[in-house]
Amino acid sequence: MNPAELRIRDLTVAHGRRPAVHHVSFALKPGAMMAVVGPNGAGKSTLLRAIAGLHAPASGRIEGVARGQIGLLPQQAALDRSFPLTCRDAVLFGLWAESGAFRATPRPERVDSALDAVGLHGFARRPVGSLSSGQFQRLLFARLLLQDAPIILLDEPFNALDARTATDLLAVMRRWHGEGRSILAVLHDLDLVRREFPETLLLARECIAVGPTEAALSAENRLRARMMSEAWTEGAEACAA
Amino acid sequence: MIWDLFIAPFAEFGFLRRALIGCLALSLSAPPLGVFLMLRRMSLTGDVLAHGILPGVALGFVVAGLWMPALALGGLIAGLIVALGSGAIARATGGREDAALAGLYLTALAAGVALISWKGSAVELTQLLFGSVLGVDDAALLLMGGAATATLLFLAVAWRPLILECFDPSFAQAVGVRGSVWHLGLLALVVINLVAAFQAVGSLMAVGLMMLPAIGARHWSREVGGLVSASVGLALAATLIGLLASYHADLPSGPAIVLAAAALWIVSLILGPVDGLLARHRQRPHLEG
Numbered sequence: 001m002n003p004a005e006l007r008i009r010d011l012t013v014a015h016g017r018r019p020a021v022h023h024v025s026f027a028l029k030p031g032a033m034m035a036v037v038g039p040n041g042a043g044k045s046t047l048l049r050a051i052a053g054l055h056a057p058a059s060g061r062i063e064g065v066a067r068g069q070i071g072l073l074p075q076q077a078a079l080d081r082s083f084p085l086t087c088r089d090a091v092l093f094g095l096w097a098e099s100g101a102f103r104a105t106p107r108p109e110r111v112d113s114a115l116d117a118v119g120l121h122g123f124a125r126r127p128v129g130s131l132s133s134g135q136f137q138r139l140l141f142a143r144l145l146l147q148d149a150p151i152i153l154l155d156e157p158f159n160a161l162d163a164r165t166a167t168d169l170l171a172v173m174r175r176w177h178g179e180g181r182s183i184l185a186v187l188h189d190l191d192l193v194r195r196e197f198p199e200t201l202l203l204a205r206e207c208i209a210v211g212p213t214e215a216a217l218s219a220e221n222r223l224r225a226r227m228m229s230e231a232w233t234e235g236a237e238a239c240a241a
Numbered sequence: 242m243i244w245d246l247f248i249a250p251f252a253e254f255g256f257l258r259r260a261l262i263g264c265l266a267l268s269l270s271a272p273p274l275g276v277f278l279m280l281r282r283m284s285l286t287g288d289v290l291a292h293g294i295l296p297g298v299a300l301g302f303v304v305a306g307l308w309m310p311a312l313a314l315g316g317l318i319a320g321l322i323v324a325l326g327s328g329a330i331a332r333a334t335g336g337r338e339d340a341a342l343a344g345l346y347l348t349a350l351a352a353g354v355a356l357i358s359w360k361g362s363a364v365e366l367t368q369l370l371f372g373s374v375l376g377v378d379d380a381a382l383l384l385m386g387g388a389a390t391a392t393l394l395f396l397a398v399a400w401r402p403l404i405l406e407c408f409d410p411s412f413a414q415a416v417g418v419r420g421s422v423w424h425l426g427l428l429a430l431v432v433i434n435l436v437a438a439f440q441a442v443g444s445l446m447a448v449g450l451m452m453l454p455a456i457g458a459r460h461w462s463r464e465v466g467g468l469v470s471a472s473v474g475l476a477l478a479a480t481l482i483g484l485l486a487s488y489h490a491d492l493p494s495g496p497a498i499v500l501a502a503a504a505l506w507i508v509s510l511i512l513g514p515v516d517g518l519l520a521r522h523r524q525r526p527h528l529e530g
Contacts, residue, residue: 049411052411052415053414053415054411054414054415068416070415072411072412072415074409074411074412078409078410078411079408079409080280080407080408080409083280083404083407083408084280084462084463084464084465084467084468085404085408085464085465086464089404089464090408093405093408093409093412093416096405096416096418097416099401100401101398101399101400101401101402101418102398102401127463127464129463143412
C-alpha cells in the first residue's frame with residue numbers, strides 16, 4: 001500500500017455563495033493518520049466530501065489523488081438505511097471499481113471475509129434495515145475493507161457507537177494504518193484524537209492549526225476555533241480573492 | 242363456465258385480445274419503474290407525470306383528432322417538459338421540487354381538460370382520461386410493446402447504478418456513478434410507459450398500473466429483485482382480472498384494471514408476509530414475550 005501525498009492548496013468550498021471551507025491548505029503524508037477537529041458547521045464534512053470529489057471547489061486545488069484511490073465513510077444520515085438490500089449486496093458495492101455496472105465480481109467470497117473481519121459473521125443474508133446503528137457502521141467498514149483504497153476518509157466513524165463496537169472498529173482503523181494507508185478522520189472525541197492520532201487539523205472554516213496533535217489542540221487554538229466559528233454569520237460571503 | 246368467464250371474451254373479440262397483449266406487456270415494464278420510484282420516495286411523481294402528459298395529448302387531439310401518433314408525441318413532449326421543468330424550477334428558485342411538481346401538474350391537468358373540452362365531446366374526454374379498450378389499434382400496440390422492451394433493456398443496464406444511487410448517493414458519486422443521468426433515464430421511461438398506457442387505460446389511470454403493484458409488492462419481499470418480481474406478478478394478475486371485469490360488468494377498462502390492482506394491493510396489505518397486517522398481528526405475542 002503506497003498512497004501518494006495528498007496536498008490541499010488554498011481550498012475554498014462553498015454552499016451556494018456561503019463558504020463552508022475557506023482558504024485551507026495542508027498535506028497528508030503517505031501513511032499519515034490525521035484527525036479533523038472543529039466546532040459544528042466548521043466545514044469538516046464538506047472538506048472530506050470535496051477531497052472525495054463530491055463537492056467541486058470554488059477555488060484552490062486538491063492534488064495527489066485519482067478516482068478509486070479514496071475510500072469515504074459517509075455519515076449514516078446520508079444513507080437510506082431502510083433500503084431493501086441484503087448485507088452481502090450492500091458490501092459488494094465496495095468492489096464497484098472491479099465490477100462496475102455489469103461485470104461479474106471476481107472472488108465474491110471476499111465479501112464474507114470482510115463481514116467476518118468487522119464482526120458481522122453470518123449477517124450476509126440479513127436485510128440492512130434490520131441492523132442497529134453499530135452493526136450498520138460495521139457494515140460500512142466492511143465495504144471500505146473491500147474498496148482497498150490507499151487513502152481513507154472517515155466522517156465521524158465512532159459517533160454514537162457502544163464501547164465494544166467502537167473498540168472493534170478502532171482496531172480495523174489501526175490495521176489500515178499499519179498497512180501504510182493514509183487516514184483522515186473527522187472526530188469529536190478529543191481524548192480519542194490525542195490517544196490515536198499523531199496529527200490533527202483544527203478547522204473553523206479556516207485552518208486554525210495543523211500539525212502534531214498536542215500543539216494543534218492547545219487551549220489557545222481551541223479558543224480561537226470557537227471564536228472564529230462564532231464570528232461567521234450565515235450571511236458571510238466568500239472573500240473576493 | 243370457466244370458458245365463458247375467462248376465455249370466451251378474448252376468443253371472441255379481437256380488440257380485447259389487443260388490449261390484453263398490450264397491457265400484459267406494460268405489466269412487465271411499468272411496475273418495476275414504480276418500484277424504483279417508490280424506493281426513491283417518489284411514489285407521487287408518477288401521478289404528477291401522468292397529469293403532466295395530458296396537455297400534450299390534448300394538443301395532439303386538437304391538431305389531429307384521435308390519431309395515435311399525434312397523441313403519443315404530444316404526451317411524450319409534455320411529460321418530459323414536466324419531468325425536467327420541475328427540477329429546473331426547484332433549482333432556479335431554491336424551492337422544493339415537490340412544490341414545483343404540484344404547481345406544474347395542477348396547471349397541466351386544467352390545461353389538458355380545457356383543451357379537450359374545447360374541441361372534443363364528453364365521450365372523447367372520458368376516453369382520453371379513463372381509457373377505452375377499443376382504442377388499442379396497431380400503432381398503440383406497437384407503442385406498448387416498444388415501451389416495454391425499451392424499459393426492460395434500460396433496467397438491465399441501469400439496475401446496479403440505480404440501486405447504489407438510491408441506497409448511498411455519496412458513495413455512488415465517489416465511485417463515478419452519474420446518478421442524475423440514470424435518474425433522468427428513469428423519469429423518461431416513466432413518461433414513455435404512461436404515454437403508451439393511456440390509450441388502453443386512460444391518462445389518469447395509467448399510473449395505477451405502475452404504482453399499485455409496486456406498493457403491494459412491498460409486502461412480499463425484502464429485496465429489490467423480489468419486489469420487482471412481485472410487482473410484475475401483481476400487475477399481470479390485475480390486467481387479466483381488470484379486463485375481464487371490464488367486459489363482464491361493462492366498466493371502462495382503465496378504472497377496472499386499476500381497481501383490480503387496488504384489490505390485490507389490499508390483499509397484499511393484509512396477507513403479505515412482510516409487514517402485512519396478519520403477519521404483524523401474529524408476531525405481537527412474540528414481541529411482548
